[in-house]
Amino acid sequence: MENGELQELAMLLSKEEIDQAAIRPAIEQVLIAIGEDPKREGLLDTPDRVARMYVELLEGYRVDPIALVNDALFEEDYDEMVVVRDIEFYSLCELHMLPFIGRAHVAYLPKGRVLGLSKIPRVVDMFARRLQVQERMTRQIAEFINGLLHPLGVAVVVEGLHLCATMRGVKKHDARMTTSAMLGAFRTHLATRQEFLENISRGSNPVL
Ligand SMILES: [Zn+2]
Numbered sequence: 001m002e003n004g005e006l007q008e009l010a011m012l013l014s015k016e017e018i019d020q021a022a023i024r025p026a027i028e029q030v031l032i033a034i035g036e037d038p039k040r041e042g043l044l045d046t047p048d049r050v051a052r053m054y055v056e057l058l059e060g061y062r063v064d065p066i067a068l069v070n071d072a073l074f075e076e077d078y079d080e081m082v083v084v085r086d087i088e089f090y091s092l093c094e095l096h097m098l099p100f101i102g103r104a105h106v107a108y109l110p111k112g113r114v115l116g117l118s119k120i121p122r123v124v125d126m127f128a129r130r131l132q133v134q135e136r137m138t139r140q141i142a143e144f145i146n147g148l149l150h151p152l153g154v155a156v157v158v159e160g161l162h163l164c165a166t167m168r169g170v171k172k173h174d175a176r177m178t179t180s181a182m183l184g185a186f187r188t189h190l191a192t193r194q195e196f197l198e199n200i201s202r203g204s205n206p207v208l
Pocket of ligand 1: 093094095096097098162164165
């Protein structure tokens with residue numbers, strides 16, 4: 001596939017670094033607004049720490065998808081389902097900028113092309129380390145792998161625990177969410193989908 005197409009699927013937003021110098025005074029303003037004293041000892045370095053934290057937690061916008069998959073694409077005749085399950089992820093919900101965390105399960109049915117196994121968690125990370133909604137993240141992971149490998153099908157299931165729901169006392173059952181994206185054979189063939197769903201349910205523990 002064209003590199004440009006890959007860039008588009010990864011939705012590379014910016015090559016510019018996150019503007020830490022702009023975040024610091026903004027966080028100081030938040031501290032003042034909630035009635036805190038940003039000059040007290042415990043908070044003195046907080047704006048700087050928060051700025052550096054966002055650089056890390058939101059680095060997914062700046063991952064170069066071509067460098068990410070480089071040297072890990074192989075032409076292979078292997079045609080059985082590839083499943084990578086229980087991939088831990090940490091993301092921030094875009095509604096509250098609070099964490100949602102959990103596990104992603106990714107599968108695809110190769111058609112002449114495979115991706116090195118260690119890269120699949122990195123694809124998940126690329127999309128998790130942004131301001132996200134779980135449904136969109138799930139779809140983006142599936143569409144990226146689909147565009148990259150042009151397999152017979154891709155399946156992604158994401159189980160997430162949303163701290164914006166648990167911490168704010170919203171009903172507990174709303175805090176855990178499962179989302180899925182099924183493409184190609186996983187959408188059209190019930191048996192294929194079931195094979196995947198049975199695989200990921202075997203011996204798995206609930207999120208957290
Ligand atoms: Zn939220």
